[in-house]
Amino acid sequence: MKFFAKFAKTNTALHPESGIGFGCMGITSFYNDVMDEDAAMVLLKTVYENGCRHFDTAELYGAEHKDTKNHNETYLGKFLKTIPRDSYSVATKFWPLPDGKYDYETVKAHLKQSLDRLQLEYVDLYFAHRVLTLEGGIEFAKAAARLKEEGLIKEVGLSEVSGNWLQQIHTKGGPIDAVQQEWSILTRTLEDELVPVCKANSIAIVAYSPLSRNLLVQKQEALPEGDARAIFPRYQNMEQNKRFANQVHDMAExxxxxxxxxxxxxLMQKAAQKGVSVIPIPGTTKLERAVGNINSVDVVLSAENMATLDAMANEVAGERYPDEFMQNGMAIETQA
Structure with a gap:
């Protein structure tokens, strides 16, 4: 991938680039209140100055706000105007619901709205946020190929897709450059089918929720009131699952x-073992955690460490999403 080259870790003082991207969702949506704009600009500036060169957003992140000034793409666009365009890559995502249309005119209209909010002439990577049908995925790939020819996007992605569908869309619709998928110590289902397809076709994986929605990094008995994660099965099974956080904390110490x-x-070592390129996109609103995440490229785990962590996915209690979420285009084994 062309944009993936921006993540090659270097040792030069001028470009201390990291292999870690930044997921922007939490700045405006789902887990927290909308961040104060000034605080959000400081956060984005800090991760950029510490080597982050890829920013991930979506038209869905902020669509619940009546005023577009609180839209995730709007926040990110204001920051991106302050840095050179060739110094970063940005991805956003097309949301197909409720109409379920993936035709060229629909996709282009959505993309133009995203570009307006981002204040950009093009995005480096444009995803279909959900692939509701195989035919829709193929149609999106064809539409994206035209948008690529028009210079509005550089590369094409799919989010939440099975390996079977990915291969068919890549073959029948047009080249897919990246897939965005949940991949973490506790979420490993993509490794059996999707990862081999990515390896065979040189498709990069953009890994969202690489910290298992903080389940592995925060010792807590219960979520704060109003936290959206309370409906997630793994948080509803906190008593069984909190031991994994204890194990990870002990290893980190x-x-x-x-x-x-x-x-x-x-995650980065697992991707290397599997022979695929990965860009983790952890998100946070905390400066210290954001900088700390970027420094993960300097941590090396032993074979014993990896084996301990590998065992956790087989023991976790609860699915990664509630059942109702899985009906809206989530990649599941029944995609055939």
Whole structure:
């Protein structure tokens, strides 16, 4: 991938680039109140100055706000105007619901709205946020190929897709450059089918929720009132699952790093073992955690560490999403 080259870690003082991207969702949506704009600009500036060169957003992140000034893309666009365009890459996502249309005119209209909010002439990577049908995925790939020819996007992605569908869309619709998928110590289902397809076709994986929605990095008995994660099965099984956080914290203490460093280092080493390129996109609204996440590229886990962490996915209680979420285009084994 062309944009993936921006993540090659270098040792030069001018470009201390990291292999870690930044997921912007939490700045405006779902887990917290909308961040104060000034605080959000400081956060984005800090991760950029510490080597982050890829920013991930979506038209869905902020669509619940009546005023577009609180839209995730709007916040990110204001920051991106302050840095050179060739110094970063940005991805956003097309949301197909409620109409379920993936035709060229619909996709282009959505993309133009995103570009307006981002104040950009093009995005480096444009995803279909959900692939509701195989035919829709193929149609999106064809539409994206035209948008690529028009210079409005550089590369094409799919989010939440099975390996079977990915291969068919890549073959029949047009080249797919990246898939965005949940991948973490506790979420490993993509490794059996999707990862081999990505390897065979040189498709990068953009890994969202690499910290298992903080389940592995925060020791807590209960979520704050109003936290959206309360409906997630793994948080509803906190008593069984909190032991994993304890194990990760113990390992981090021995390695003199943070629990998040352990999780992100595991992911990068696992991707290397599997022969695929990965860009983790952890998100946070906390400056210290954001900088700490970027430093994960310097943490190396032993074979024994990896084996301990590998065992957790088989023991976790609860699915990654509630059943009702899985009906809206989530990649599941029944995609055939």
């Amino acid at each position: 021995k390695l003199n790093c943070t629990p998040a460093n352990v999780c992100l280092s595991w």
